[in-house]
Amino acid sequence: MQTHTADAIVVGAGPAGATASAYLADAGLDVALLEKATFPRDKICGDGLTPRAVRELVSLGVPHPESEGWIRNRGLRLIGGGHLVEIDWPDVAEYPPYGLAMPRTGFDHVLARHAESRGAALVQGASVTGPVHDAGGRVCGVEVKHVDGRGRATGERSTWRAPVVLAADGNSARLAVAEGRTRREDRPMGVGVRTYYTTPRSNDDYMESWMELWVDKDPRDPGAGRILLPGYGWIFALGDGTSNVGLGILDTSPAFGTVDYKDVLRRWVATLPPEWTFDEEHRAGDLRGAALPMALGRVPHYADGLLLLGDAGGMISPFNGEGIAHAMEAARLAAELVAQAHVRGDAAARDRVLARYPSAVQDEMGGYFRLGSVFASLIGHPEVMRLAVRYGLPRRTLMRFLVKIMAGLAEPHGGGIDDRVISTLARLTPSA
Known part of the structure; x- marks a missing residue:
């Protein structure tokens, strides 16, 4: 077994x-x-990437030209209650006035290559099986089982050691669980399912969100009436001849955990116009689902040499299910503190610096996520959701405000009255 060392x-x-x-x-x-x-x-x-995520790409120095598979969008289209409303992303100083879309097969690869170009050593096929501890119980590395491109064990194992480990291992949060950091049950959880279709709707200027999913009770009997399925749907154009089509549901819904989400998606897309070609003949990917841990639902985000980032720390917004922007924000915060800790002369001094990470995360997104948790609790009630859609969507001023708050696009300094209202709400909402 080989042993490798690194700074992080x-x-x-x-x-x-x-x-x-x-x-x-x-x-x-x-x-x-x-x-x-x-x-x-x-x-x-x-x-889909909101302007909040685009800001992180720009800060990181990642170009996103259309020639390399990125497609821009200008805002959000909301459909529900018999209404269709298109709201452009706000043109504010803090965030770019556009969003982006790119399949994760390409997006993650772009970011990984960017990290390599900066000097990070990317080791693929390295399945981390658990943490390594020093004599004091502090995490000082990880054990790795190496696998091939199909996930099959090669028989090779290795140990990696460093003064600090950053866990960005997704919603499974294997390292966090190994350290006893269980998910907080008082924070919302979601489920998302999605697939891809080849479609003429692959070059849309708007990310599309369906706030209600109505289907016929009996497709063979138009007079049988309709039923409202749980969750909300999305259609995100990818500019490559396909669209990402999916739905999400929160555990605040009475139907959470009691329905076949993939079946819900199939039934919903079957009601959409046939010229969009959202059908089995044109399906271009597997229909897959995943858990969405929200609102900083796994803590502490730092202890004993291990930091939690992204889904591993529950850094998904309860407002809209967005995780990429917040994952990249937390990564930026973590990297700054790890770099500062690195130059400290002893372990105790390094730990004092790293211990600032949880409060940095709370300051950045804690109040906003708790406000989102209240929102998730409200819309989990079908009647509340129906009333909100029916009477809220036609009011463009209200919807511009809601898009700004749901996408986390309020300007933290200055801005208009809506920015100040959102900032005040987030600040007054307890984040612990």
Whole structure:
């Protein structure tokens, strides 16, 4: 068994892990980025990036030209209650006035290559099986089982050691669980399912969200009436001849855990116009689902040498299910503190610096996520959701405000009255 050393080990090369690795390598650290799969690899996601995520791409220095598979969108289209409303992303100083979309097979690979270009050592086929501890019980590395491109064990094992480990290993949160950091049951959880279709709707200027999923009770009997399925749907154009189509449901819904989400998606798309070609003949990918841990639902985000980033720390917004932007934000915060800790002269001094990470995360997103938790609780009631859609969608001023709050696009400094209202609400909402 080989033993390797580094200044920092990052587990998982998704948006959080790749972003942290790029920043750490830029700061001059020897970074090992361990990824269990082999690129390009798929991840279950809507593939859409709000302006909040685009800001992180710009800060990271990742170009996103259309010629390389990126497609821009100008806002959000909301459909429900017999209404269709298109709201452009706000043109504010803090965030770019556009969103992006790219399949995760390409997006994650772009970020991983960017981290490599900055000097991070990307190790693919490295399945982390558990943490390594020093004599004091502190995490000081990880054990790795090496696998091939199909996930089959090669028989090779290795140990990686570093003063700090950053866990960006997704919603399974294997390292966090190994350290006894269980999910908080008082924080919302979601489920998302998605697939791809070849479609003429592949070049849409708007990300599309269906706030109600109505289907016929009996497709063979038009007079049988309709029923409202749980959750909300999305259609995100990818510009490559396909669209990502999916739905999400929160555990605040009475139907959570009691329905076949893949069947719900099939029944919903069957009601859409046939010219969109959202049918089995034109399905271009597997129909897959994943859990969405929300609202900082796994803590502490730092203890004993191990930091949690992205889905591993429950960094998904309860407002809209977005995780990429917050994963990259947390990675930026973590990398700055790890770099500062690296130059400290002893372990105790390094730990004092790293111990600031949980409060940095709370300051960045804690109040906003708790406000989102209240929102998730409200819309989990079907009648509340129906009333909100029926009477809220026609009011464009209200919808512009809601899009800004749901996508986390309020300007933290200055801005208009809506920005100040959102900032005040987030600040007054308890984040602990």
